[in-house]
Amino acid sequence: MIELHDLTKRHGRTLAVDRLSFRVPQGVVTGFLGPNGAGKSTTMRMILDLDRPTGGRVTIDGRRYGQLSEPLKYIGALLEAKAVHPGRTARDHLLWLAQSNRIPERRVDEALALVGLTPVARKRARGFSLGMGQRLGIASALLGDPEIVMFDEPVNGLDPEGILWIRNLMKRLAAEGRTVFVSSHLMSEMAVTADHLVVIGRGRLLADLPMPEFIKRNSRSAVRMRTPQPERLLDVLAVAGLRHEPGPDGSYEVVGGDLAALGDLAAAHGVVLHELSPQQASLEEAFMQMTADSVEYHAGDGPGRDAAGAPGTWAAGRQQHSNAQPAAAARQEEN
Amino acid sequence: MASFPAILRSEWTKIRSVRSTIWTLALTFVVTVGLGALLSLLTNNNFTEFRRNVQTPFDATSTAFAGIRLGELAIIVFGVLAIGNEYSSGLIRVTLAAVPQRGTLLTGKAVVLGALALVVSVVTAFITFFTGQALLGSHSTTLGEPHVLRAVFGAALYLTMLCLFSAGVTAMLRNQTLALGVLVPFFFLLSPILSVVPKVKTLAHYFPDYAGSRMLLVFEEQGQPYGPWAGFAICLAWTLAALVGGALVLKSRDA
Structure with a gap:
């Protein structure tokens, strides 16, 4: 060994x-x-x-x-x-x-x-x-x-x-x-x-x-929903107790949601949908996200420095998904 | 610990399985014998003309060895390539992964390299001597004359030590192109030129090639700084220093 x-x-x-x-x-x-x-x-x-x-x-x-x-x-x-x-x-x-x-x-x-x-x-x-x-x-x-x-x-x-x-x-x-x-x-x-x-x-x-553990933690599947009535949609999702994240172009993503059930839910409450689509983040994206974070820790020299290492921290890091992108963009501007 | 005989076998396989070994060693032989033969023939045919106004006794041995200063370049190249080719190809990492005991490894390399160089040098020296004497006719000498046998063996040791010295320098520089670029001009130009420049020559007389070449002298030269055995000792010291330096670099640096 x-x-x-x-x-x-x-x-x-x-x-x-x-x-x-x-x-x-x-x-x-x-x-x-x-x-x-x-x-x-x-x-x-x-x-x-x-x-x-x-x-x-x-x-x-x-x-x-x-x-x-x-x-x-x-x-x-x-x-x-x-x-x-x-x-x-x-x-x-x-x-x-x-x-x-x-x-x-x-x-x-x-x-x-x-x-x-x-x-x-x-x-x-x-x-x-x-x-x-x-x-x-x-x-x-x-x-x-x-x-x-x-x-x-x-x-x-x-x-x-x-x-x-x-x-x-x-x-x-x-x-x-x-x-x-x-x-x-x-x-x-x-x-x-x-x-x-x-x-x-x-x-x-x-x-x-x-590897199976890595896949389980990182193969993120979500349903993307886009609507002209975002407030109504968010209310419906909140009532149904579904967690959601902001997606691109004003859409919302329900992590781990079921496509048909979400479609039915929207119809039942009369919410107009312009998009209802399954999203699958690849392991490649998960890996790039993970290593991008590591670059971030070093560039920022911030308090997150010691967070890298233990397997569990990745799950926490993933929650920052939406935050990581603006940070990456900001870094590019600095360059 | 890796077995030393295993390292020797392995290094022997390495050295015999590349063409540069054959070429450089064959060139050492051909150049040393050939140029010596040519000079001997010319000397014999124009003896009175060549010897006019020369007071020193005629040295038939050194006439036969006239080609050694060029022949030595080939065996220097052999020594450089035998060590240096591992660095140019990344092979050194494969070698050290197989034999992590770096000092033992370099010792094994030096033993194989030195043994092969010695065999080729002894054969070259004797054939050079006999060919030269055959062509010198009535001016020739024999192995039975004083100091002649020592001079012939001296020529063989001289070539072997220069080869090992070059191998050690290459192990220190870790780059065969650089090693050739340093050693060839040094032995071919710098050292011969400096050894005749007033004042500087006092220093140049302690260079490995000048020191080693004292072993080839049959007659004492006027104003020579030291004798053949001192020359041997100085040349040997250079050789060992280069090999030890090579081992220290190999042991201390990341591969």
Whole structure:
């Protein structure tokens, strides 16, 4: 299991990773989500002891990465797609990696077969496409048959077929009982692969919760109603005990409301409706809203600073939905 | 802890699986032997003309090794590329993820690199010597003459140490283009020029290449600052300093 405790990385005056603490649960796919520059890659490099933390610590099965003997047998990582010598063949690339950790040579051919690179095993990496380079990187991550695999933005720049292949691979690895930790800046990608979600923004933890829980909290459905008689509508809604929020263009949104029941309600009280429509906020919107808030906390340096972190705060943050937009607009004007 | 023999095997696979290894080492051999042979042949054919007004004894060994100042550039490039290519491709992060013990890793790299460079250098030195002597005809010398065998081995050690020195400098600079840009002009232009400039040469005589090249001398030169073994020690000190510096940088910096 990967555990982070107050992990911090400072580059000069900027905090790339800010007191990050979470655990990557075993045997599932954990999505590590955040906008570009949120600190995902820096965190992953610190897990592998490539970058040294300014503060805090990170352990793998209770030990620091540098204390692992033959680490490729515990944790396999793909950080960059084409981190290979262009003049070396795919097979030789995997061979030296295997030898460094005393992994039997037959694993080299198994890993090549697993990612479908057997036909180009003896070709130099110079001629590889991005997708092939990505497959070779994944082969090196899987070489030691590790319990934990870690991929940094594995679908970046891939064609649809490559994306599908990586999704299925990650699900298969988790089904085999392995721990999969994968970063992405795309919520849509995580929605279809991840079982658990860790969201960071500006190096800080924003959410750490199972995917179904995230969906439950964030897939907001609402019914939008627009009327030339807003006062009557609001009275009717108040009498019926339905909570509502202001929507765009003078409309109202009833969160969790039933479309037909609201239509009947309006008709029964003779309220004229110009619009009655279902609204579904996507997870992508929820994610963008969440990370926009994190940007806000930092830009404003206000009292909300410490609110980020615990999973519960997101639910509270969502209530501020309508407030967040004017704040974002104001920030743009400042720029 | 990672097993050291495993690191050696792994680094050997790395070094033998790229073409630049073959090219740079082959070039070291061809240039050193070839230029030495050419100079030996020319010297033999024009001996009286070349030696007119020269008082010092004729050094058949250094004539055969006339090409080493160019040949050394190829083995310097070999040393730079062997370390530096990991930085240009991002491979260094893959390597350090596999072997997080950075000091042990660089030691393993230096052992493999040094062993290969030494083998190639010894072969190059002896073939250069014998080819040169064959072409010098009646002016040639033999390994049995005083200091000649030491000079031939000295040439091999000289090439090996310059290769390792360059590898250490590259590990410090963490960039092969920069390392080549510093080392090649230094060894090809700066050091040879400075070593003949009055006053400055006192300093330049302690540069690694000048010091190392003292090992190749069979006859004592007039006003030479120190002998061949002191030269060996100075060159070795530079080499070890560069490697230790490289290890310190590798250990302290984020990859």
